[in-house]
Amino acid sequence: MTIEAVIFDVGNVLIEWQPERYYDPKIGADRRAAMFAEVDLHGMNDVVDRGADFRDTIYAWAKKYPRWQEEIRLWHDDWLEMAKPEIPHSVRLLDALNAKGVTTFALTNFGIGTWAIATPVYGFLNSFSHAYVSGHMGVTKPDARIYEMVEEHSGIAPGKLLFTDDRAENIAAAAARGWHTHLFEGPQGWADTLVSHRLLTPDEAR
The missing domain is CATH 1.10.150 (DNA polymerase; domain 1)
Known part of the structure; x- marks a missing residue:
C-alpha cells in the first residue's frame, strides 16, 4: 500500500x-x-x-x-x-521528503510553551504539512486517542501512514492501529526504512 x-x-x-x-x-x-x-x-x-x-x-x-x-x-x-542539538541526518531526511512533495507530519509530546520556544530556533519544525503537538491536543502518546486524532484530522487511512518514534510503547500503539512504523535508534535506520518504502532514493537519504 x-x-x-x-x-x-x-x-x-x-x-x-x-x-x-x-x-x-x-x-x-x-x-x-x-x-x-x-x-x-x-x-x-x-x-x-x-x-x-x-x-x-x-x-x-x-x-x-x-x-x-x-x-x-x-x-x-x-x-x-x-533541547539540543538537532540531529542533522534526520533533518536532512525531512528536508528531502519535503523537497519531493511527500506529505510530512510531526506527532510529538511537546508542551504549548516549549513548542513556542523551539519553533523559532529550529526552523525545520515549521516545515511539516501539519504538526500534531500533544500540548495543543490535550493528550499524549501512547494514548490511542492521539493517533485517532491524527487519522481524523488528516483523513489518511492508518495503513497509509509511516511513523517513526524513539519509544517502543509509542510505536506499539501506532502499530496497533495499523500504521507502518519504525523504532528510531538512529537516523541511518530511518533512512533505510524510507528507501525501502521507495519514498527516497539512497542518494536522497544520505
Whole structure:
C-alpha cells in the first residue's frame, strides 16, 4: 500500500532530548542522580506535554522541593539548552521528503510553551504539512486517542501512514492501529526504512 504521509516524532528523532545530560555539568552527576531519584521530573514534563502552562507547572513543582528549587526551575529558565542539538541526518531526511512533495507530519509530546520556544530556533519544525503537538491536543502518546486524532484530522487511512518514534510503547500503539512504523535508534535506520518504502532514493537519504 502506498504511503501517503510520513510522521516524525521530534524528541530524540530530530532534536536530542537528554535532560540528565544537561544537568550533569551543572550540578554534578551524583547530585543529578539524587534529584531525579527524589523528584519525578519526567512526570512534571508530562504535565506540560498535556497542555499545562510551562512556567507555572515547573515553578509550582520546584516550590514543592525546596532542596532542588533552583535546579528544577532551570527546566523552564534554561530549557533550550536541554533541547539540543538537532540531529542533522534526520533533518536532512525531512528536508528531502519535503523537497519531493511527500506529505510530512510531526506527532510529538511537546508542551504549548516549549513548542513556542523551539519553533523559532529550529526552523525545520515549521516545515511539516501539519504538526500534531500533544500540548495543543490535550493528550499524549501512547494514548490511542492521539493517533485517532491524527487519522481524523488528516483523513489518511492508518495503513497509509509511516511513523517513526524513539519509544517502543509509542510505536506499539501506532502499530496497533495499523500504521507502518519504525523504532528510531538512529537516523541511518530511518533512512533505510524510507528507501525501502521507495519514498527516497539512497542518494536522497544520505
